[in-house]
Amino acid sequence: MKLIVATRNKHKLEEIHAILAGLDVELHSALDFPEIPDVVEDGDTFEANAIKKAVTLAHATGCWALADDSGLEVDALGGAPGVFSARYAGEPVSYPANNAKLLRELAGQQNRRARFRCVMALSDPTGRAETVDGRCEGRIIEELRGAAGFGYDPLFVPEGFTQTFAEMPAAEKNAISHRGRALQAARQKWDHILKKS
């Protein structure tokens, strides 16, 4: 089947491509439709934003669309940055500025517990959408480590590991990440749809 991934984030796209490899799916992305404006992500939840992104792209293209809304929740910050993860330090989006702000907000904080969350929404061409989700528990360290991945990866050590996501090979991150887990759930829940021609 032809599936449009409703994102312009190249890092997410790379991970989604790698995790869905082997499926008989023709993947396109919002990057192939530059004329379609960015969706305003004004939902209070990952779920609301993921559905909005998937349904908007499905309506605009007449195709099935898959969207990822994701972010980092830090316990000591009451769940922030959460749905505001991409623009935590303001516009324009800057991963270094976001990481610097996170370290400042957590300075002197003993409780470093955090999790990445990802909600994936799949919309049919008429705009009927369903979701699956994935999470990865871990902690925020006190200095940046590693150059792989994107976003908050250099500050996040998943539970049971010593390396940050940014120090791991991509395949290792994808096997345990919030996005990897959401896509494993997607492959199970939507197997019959993803196999459609």
Ligand code: ITT
């Ligand atoms: P799209 O809306 O176009 O998909 P985006 O980057 O704006 O792209 P989100 O609104 O879902 O996506 O925000 C996700 C943010 O959460 C992202 O910019 C990172 O700061 C953070 N994030 C999500 N997944 C991550 C990951 O695997 N590693 C590190 N940071 C991640």
